[in-house]
Amino acid sequence: MDTRxxxxxxxSTAAQRxxxxxxxxxxxxRGLAEAHAARTRFAIADNAAxxxxxxxxxxxxxxxxxxxASVDAGLADLNYGIWQGRRLAELAAExxxxxxxxxxxxxxxxxxxxxxxxxxxxxxxxxDALNGATDRASNRPRNVIAVTHAPVLxxxxxxxxxxxxxxxxxxxxxxxxxxxxxxxxxxxxxxPASR
Numbered sequence: 001m002d003t004r005x006x007x008x009x010x011x012s013t014a015a016q017r018x019x020x021x022x023x024x025x026x027x028x029x030r031g032l033a034e035a036h037a038a039r040t041r042f043a044i045a046d047n048a049a050x051x052x053x054x055x056x057x058x059x060x061x062x063x064x065x066x067x068x069a070s071v072d073a074g075l076a077d078l079n080y081g082i083w084q085g086r087r088l089a090e091l092a093a094e095x096x097x098x099x100x101x102x103x104x105x106x107x108x109x110x111x112x113x114x115x116x117x118x119x120x121x122x123x124x125x126x127x128d129a130l131n132g133a134t135d136r137a138s139n140r141p142r143n144v145i146a147v148t149h150a151p152v153l154x155x156x157x158x159x160x161x162x163x164x165x166x167x168x169x170x171x172x173x174x175x176x177x178x179x180x181x182x183x184x185x186x187x188x189x190x191x192p193a194s195r
Contacts, residue, residue, distance in 0.1 A: 003131055003183040006145045006193070007153050008042065010053075010061040011035040012175040015085075022077060023085045027060040031175075035064030038176045048143040051075060055149070061176075062147040069147060074126035077149040081113025106165035116155070116168040123152055124159035131183045153179050160188040 011031040015022045027035065042065060050069035052062040053076050062069040083091060091099050101108040102115075109115035114122075130144065150173035158165055160181055173179075180191040 003142045003144060005127075005130065005181045005183070006042070006044070006048075006143075007156055007179050007181065008061070008065070008145065008147045009150045009153050009173050009175055009177045010055070010058045010147060011038070011064070013057050016175065019088045021080045021083045021086050021088070022055070022057070024056050026056040027064070031057070032060065032064055034176060035061045039065050041176075042145075042178060044145055048145045051144065051146040053077060053146075053148045053152070058147045058149065065147065067145065067147065069145075072126070072146070074122065074129070075146055075148040075152060078116075078119050078151040079112075079114035081110035083110040083113065103169055106168055115165075116151075117165045119151060120155045120158050120165045120168070123155040127156065127159060127181070127183075127188060131188070150175070150177070153177065156181060157190055160190050 011027050011034045013022065013025045013031055014028045015025045044065075044067070050062065050067040051072040052058050052067070052069035054071050054073055055077055058075070059069075059071070088099075098108075098110070102110060106116040106120075109118065153173045154168055154171040157163075157171055157179065158168055178193045180193045182189050182191055
């Protein structure tokens with residue numbers, strides 16, 4: 001059985017607009033309004049299984065999109081370690097070498113955090129487990145939607161394409177973006193998101 005997965009990045013947060021690494025921020029009024037407005041953009045199959053990151057902003061987005069989603073730790077945002085809650089501009093002034101290493105080396109991680117390479121591995125394991133959980137006896141495609149974070153969408157693209165994590169910073173994902181992945185006998189493939 002084939003799996004069709006729609007991955008959605010959560011609506012914008014005040015932290016994103018302030019250039020700050022997230023802590024566990026809820027959506028503010030602006031983000032909630034964006035998510036409610038986006039509800040009609042997404043063609044979500046009635047029989048779709050829905051999953052969501054444990055983060056409040058992702059859960060708020062899923063609710064605004066009208067999804068009753070199961071929390072899945074595999075969809076958690078990149079762990080920013082001690083940089084959580086810090087502004088990017090502050091880090092650029094205080095620790096420019098650490099920030100440069102993190103942005104250029106996919107194996108570099110913020111202190112106590114997760115590297116891009118580690119995130120690609122984690123997301124790949126989640127994708128493979130999702131596909132392994134499908135009912136092979138059914139001939140119908142399985143529809144899945146997951147609300148998560150931009151870095152998770154980037155990691156999914158890198159994993160599905162079998163690309164090096166070094167391309168990670170060259171993929172831009174805006175709030176409320178959607179990518180479509182499908183898994184068949186050929187394995188995972190990246191499709192243009194249909195709306």
